[in-house]
Every structure is written in C-alpha cells, then in structure tokens.
Amino acid sequence: MRMSEDRPEWFGLASFRGAVPAMFAAHRHDDLEVNASPSPLVYLVDGRETMIPAGSLGVFWAARPHRLVTPVDEVSWLTVPLGVALGWSLPGAFVGSLLAGDLVLVSEGAGLALAERAELWAGALARDPGDAERRAAELEVEALMRRIAARRTHVAPGHPGVRGTAGEMAAFISERAADDIRIDDVARAVHLHPQYAMTLFRRALGITIGEYLLQCRVARAQRLLLTTDLPIAEVGFAAGFRSQSQFYARFRDRCGEPPAAYRRRLAGA
Known part of the structure; x- marks a missing residue:
C-alpha cells in the first residue's frame, strides 16, 4: 500500500475484516472500493454525506476524496485497482456509473x-503473483464484482445532504473544482473569514483546502481521460489546472505516470 502526499495513491488488490476508527483525513486512491458492515457506514464523499446501509455492499470509485466519518466495530472491505477491474470487462453501465x-x-x-x-x-492476496491460492482469490473477487454488477442499484452520493460547514465547503470545492476558485471563494460560500474557514476545514477533513482541491482536480482528470476523447491539454484545463506543466506534474505525482500513459494503459485494459 502506498499512501502519501507525493506518491501514487492506491491500495491494490486487497481485503480486510475488522474494526476501523473514523478516518483522520480525507484521502483518495485509484481503486474500486467495496465495503460492507453489520452497522451503517457513513462517509463524506466529495464533501457529501453518503451512507452504506447495514447488510448492503457499497461500491464506489475511491479516486474521489472520501473519509469514513464514524468508527465501526466490524467492517469488511475490498479494493480492486481500476486497471484490474477494467481488464475484467465488467458491464459498461456498471463501470460508467462508478466513474x-x-x-x-x-x-x-x-x-x-x-x-x-x-x-x-x-x-x-498478499501472496506472490502466480501463487495458486492468490489466483483462486483473484477469480473469486472477479466473480463477486460480476455479481454486484448484475444485481446493482444506483444511488448518487450526496442525497442524504451535506454534513456541517466543512462538508459544505468540501462540496463547494468538488462542484467547482474546474473553476479558478480560491480560499476566499470557499470561505465566502459559507459566510466565514478565510482564516477560520481554513482552520475549520483542516480540523474536520484532516487536509488543507488546497490539497482537497488538488485531489478533486486529479480525480476529474482521471475520469475525463477514461470517459472522453478530449486531447490531453484540454483534459488538464477542463479539470481545473491552469497550466500544462502544473497538470503534468501534479497528475504524475498522484497517479505515478503521465496523463497520456494513464489513458493508454487503462484504455487497453
């Protein structure tokens, strides 16, 4: 697993079962994430409160900034790298909905x-590639994802409403990430002084407003690269980056490869 501010972000093909505390900070990783728990799971996704009901499997594309709000005594989760999932040729409507x-x-x-x-x-899944037990688990995970795709219902995140002032700021950033927004704009949207808005945001989401904005822009660029034929330069601008050099540098830092390589690799998956 690699999770830091200057490295590609992913968990890889992995699973876990156990107790999980509330997340200290919003984060992102380029995997499909599957969660299930005997208790409801409450997330902030793109700044909006999203609940996975008890007794349900919830799947979302974790490239979008998210944070588990409440601790849970038991949760089962599974992460599948987007490239792996695309290689399975899952139904287009299912993948498109997640993206x-x-x-x-x-x-x-x-x-x-x-x-x-x-x-x-x-x-x-922690075993070496090619190990028979790992291969059996990979096939079982693929079968699970196919069953989910076949029996799915869709819920747009955010329908339950925004969670507090920090959530309002995060939702404002997510919705306007492609615009040339500044901290003053975010603070004005919730009627706060910029300095207090920055403090409140970091206390609630564990990262700065600027870092959250960057997460949103990179996720938007990833989606555009995978779902449109826009030229690379136009993708950067449409995602909110105001210079090509900034777009390439930030995207490579976060995704481990340039935008064009990311598109080629996943388009051929």
Whole structure:
C-alpha cells in the first residue's frame, strides 16, 4: 500500500475484516472500493454525506476524496485497482456509473457475503503473483464484482445532504473544482473569514483546502481521460489546472505516470 502526499495513491488488490476508527483525513486512491458492515457506514464523499446501509455492499470509485466519518466495530472491505477491474470487462453501465460518481449498492445475499471471504482473501492476496491460492482469490473477487454488477442499484452520493460547514465547503470545492476558485471563494460560500474557514476545514477533513482541491482536480482528470476523447491539454484545463506543466506534474505525482500513459494503459485494459 502506498499512501502519501507525493506518491501514487492506491491500495491494490486487497481485503480486510475488522474494526476501523473514523478516518483522520480525507484521502483518495485509484481503486474500486467495496465495503460492507453489520452497522451503517457513513462517509463524506466529495464533501457529501453518503451512507452504506447495514447488510448492503457499497461500491464506489475511491479516486474521489472520501473519509469514513464514524468508527465501526466490524467492517469488511475490498479494493480492486481500476486497471484490474477494467481488464475484467465488467458491464459498461456498471463501470460508467462508478466513474460518473455513483455509489452502487446491492443487498448481501447468496454469493455476495463479503465478510465470509474477506479474511481468507486478505492472506491469499498478499501472496506472490502466480501463487495458486492468490489466483483462486483473484477469480473469486472477479466473480463477486460480476455479481454486484448484475444485481446493482444506483444511488448518487450526496442525497442524504451535506454534513456541517466543512462538508459544505468540501462540496463547494468538488462542484467547482474546474473553476479558478480560491480560499476566499470557499470561505465566502459559507459566510466565514478565510482564516477560520481554513482552520475549520483542516480540523474536520484532516487536509488543507488546497490539497482537497488538488485531489478533486486529479480525480476529474482521471475520469475525463477514461470517459472522453478530449486531447490531453484540454483534459488538464477542463479539470481545473491552469497550466500544462502544473497538470503534468501534479497528475504524475498522484497517479505515478503521465496523463497520456494513464489513458493508454487503462484504455487497453
């Protein structure tokens, strides 16, 4: 797993089952994330409160900034790198929905009980590539994703409403990331002094307003690269970057490769 401010962000093909505290900071990683818990899971995704009900599997594209708001005594999660998922040729409507920002929900049931497999997969997926146990787990994960795609319902994140002033600021940033917005604009939107707005935001989401804006812009660029034929230069501008040099540098820092290489690799997955 690699998660830092100046390295590519991903968890890889991995699973986990156990207790999880509330997240200290909003983060992003270029995987599809599957969560399930006997208790409701409350996230801030793009600054909007999003709930995965108890007894449901929830799937979302984790390149969008998100943060688990409340601690849970038991959660099962699975991460699948986007490139791996695309290589499985999952239904286009399912993948397109996730890239568009939907939370996909499906009730746990036959073949969809993540908790039963999470601990077993955690060990198997940590083995070396080519190991027989790892390969069996990979095939089982692929089968799970196909069942989710076949039985899905779609819920657009944010319908339950915005969570507090920091959530309002995060939603404002997410919705206007492509614009030339500044800290003063964010503070004005929630009627706060800029200095207090910055302090409140960092206290609530664990990162600065500028860092959150960058996360949103990189995620938007990733989506445009995968879902449109826009030239690379236009992708950077449409995502909110005001110079090509800044776009290339920030994208490479966060995704581990230049925008064109990212598009070629995943388009051929």
